[in-house]
Amino acid sequence: MRIVSLLPAATDIVAELGLLPDLVGRTHECDWPEGEIDRVPVITAAGLTTDAMTSREISDAVGGATHRGSSLYTLDTGALAGLAPDVVLTQDLCEVCAVSYETVSRALRVLDGGPRVLSLEPRTLDDVLDCLLRVGRELGVPDVAEVRCRALRDRLGAVERATAGRPRRRVAAIEWLDPLWPAGHWVPDQIRYAGGEPLLAAAGEHTAPVEWETVRAARPEVIVLMPCGFSPERTEAERELLFRLPGWDELPAVRAGEVWVVDGPAYFNRPGPRVVRGAEVLAHVLHSTTSGEPVTGGEARRVALG
Numbered sequence: 001m002r003i004v005s006l007l008p009a010a011t012d013i014v015a016e017l018g019l020l021p022d023l024v025g026r027t028h029e030c031d032w033p034e035g036e037i038d039r040v041p042v043i044t045a046a047g048l049t050t051d052a053m054t055s056r057e058i059s060d061a062v063g064g065a066t067h068r069g070s071s072l073y074t075l076d077t078g079a080l081a082g083l084a085p086d087v088v089l090t091q092d093l094c095e096v097c098a099v100s101y102e103t104v105s106r107a108l109r110v111l112d113g114g115p116r117v118l119s120l121e122p123r124t125l126d127d128v129l130d131c132l133l134r135v136g137r138e139l140g141v142p143d144v145a146e147v148r149c150r151a152l153r154d155r156l157g158a159v160e161r162a163t164a165g166r167p168r169r170r171v172a173a174i175e176w177l178d179p180l181w182p183a184g185h186w187v188p189d190q191i192r193y194a195g196g197e198p199l200l201a202a203a204g205e206h207t208a209p210v211e212w213e214t215v216r217a218a219r220p221e222v223i224v225l226m227p228c229g230f231s232p233e234r235t236e237a238e239r240e241l242l243f244r245l246p247g248w249d250e251l252p253a254v255r256a257g258e259v260w261v262v263d264g265p266a267y268f269n270r271p272g273p274r275v276v277r278g279a280e281v282l283a284h285v286l287h288s289t290t291s292g293e294p295v296t297g298g299e300a301r302r303v304a305l306g
Contacts, residue, residue, distance in 0.1 A: 001139065002086045005030060006044065006075070006104055008265075010089035010120055011037065012272030013135050016148050022139075025083045027073070029229075032266070032274070043079040047072050055178040055227070055238055075104070085115045087139065092119050122271040123204040125189035125279075129153065132273060152276045155292060156193050159279045162291045163195025169286050171196040172220035172253070175228050175264065177241045179209035183226060186275055187268055194282035195289075196222065216247050222286060223253040225303065226264035232298065235261045239303055259303040260285050267299070 004025035005011040011030040014023050020036060027044040030037055050058050062072060080088075090104045104117070118138055122128045129149050136145020171191050173183035182200035184207035191198040199218045201207045225235050242248055242259075253259055262268060262285070267278030277292065277299075284295040 002084060003139070004043070004080065004083055004085040004088045004115075006088065006090045007120065008032075009270040009272035010091070010118075010135070012270065012274055013120075013132055014089070014139075016132065016273045017136055017139065017141050017144050019139060019141065024085065025080065029265075041079065041083070043076045043083070045074045045076070047074045055176060055241065059176065059179060087116045087118065089118050089120065089135070092121055120271070123185050123206070125156075125186040125193070125203070125275060127204075128186055128271045128273075128275055131271065148273070152273055155276050156279060159193050159283050159291045160195075162289045163193075163283050163287050166195050166287050166289075168195055168197045170199055170219070170221045171224060171282075171286065172199045172215055172218060172222070173201075173224045173226060173268075174215075175207075175226055175269065176209075177225070177227055177235070177238055180212060180215060181209050182207050182215075183268065186271055187226075187278075190268070190275060190279045190282055191286075193279040194286050196282065196286045212245050216245075216251065220251065220253045221256065222258045222260070223251070224282070224285060225259070225261045226268040228269045229265055231265070232261045232263055232301065235264075236303060243305075254305060257302060257305065259305060260300055261303050262300045263298060 001022050002024045003014060003019065003022045005014055005023060006027055008027060008030045011023065011026055012032055014020060015033050023040050025043045026037065026040045028042045028046065048061055088104065116138070118135065120131050122131050129152060132149050133145045136142050173187050173191060175181050175183040184201035184205035188198035188201055188203040199220055200210060200215065227235050248254060262281055267274050267281055280292040281295050281300050283289045283291045285300050
């Protein structure tokens with residue numbers, strides 16, 4: 001079977017199912033498993049160079065709260081055709097996160113034979129795991145998918161047990177700094193598994209920017225920064241955006257030194273199997289609890305507030 005993934009989370013799923021040898025095409029943002037993924041041809045490119053842009057400039061360029069994103073990615077339709085895929089994995093949830101479904105559909109209409117197209121649109125953590133099962137069935141490895149899904153659920157159960165009985169700390173998870181954008185979809189589920197109380201968004205919610213006063217009024221005990229597509233280093237470079245907000249120093253989280261930056265692209269922004277690791281990371285952040293492998297500084301670290 002020849003698989004093309006136009007979604008980093010779908011590539012993670014393919015790897016989780018042990019089907020990486022069948023992956024013949026990927027996006028430029030597919031970066032896991034590190035090293036192993038390098039052999040797979042890249043058939044997309046960034047349509048917008050964001051390295052020198054601020055968070056506000058990036059937000060304005062992709063359409064702000066409307067979340068357009070049509071100019072963010074380009075798809076090499078000739079390369080896609082040349083790969084002759086049997087299955088194409090894509091999504092129609094967020095055009096800022098991957099090649100738009102409309103672009104993919106246009107490209108595939110001209111291909112002979114018409115590959116199967118699987119559009120993955122999970123909104124909750126349970127949906128993410130269900131996607132693993134669905135893709136496993138479609139790709140002919142349902143038994144592998146069942147085993148892997150069971151193992152992931154066991155890990156989530158371990159996180160729950162590790163944090164059971166502890167105070168449920170109030171958590172503001174932020175997926176964009178300017179404008180301030182709370183993390184929704186599966187992130188509130190991750191927070192609950194890790195023994196926290198999610199603020200600003202409900203599980204499954206497709207969020208929108210919020211006013212700073214909304215965050216301030218919520219009085220979070222912990223703030224977790226996970227800007228979509230940003231490395232922890234890039235996030236820390238923009239922390240001054242928060243420091244100059246009125247009343248920032250008065251927040252309980254800031255007073256307690258409980259402002260954290262995590263690896264958003266790896267464990268929180270993408271709805272793939274690694275969201276389970278995200279719950280384990282949050283258990284460490286919220287309760288200094290180790291569930292699974294010890295959390296590294298690259299996965300989560302306190303933001304220097306001084």
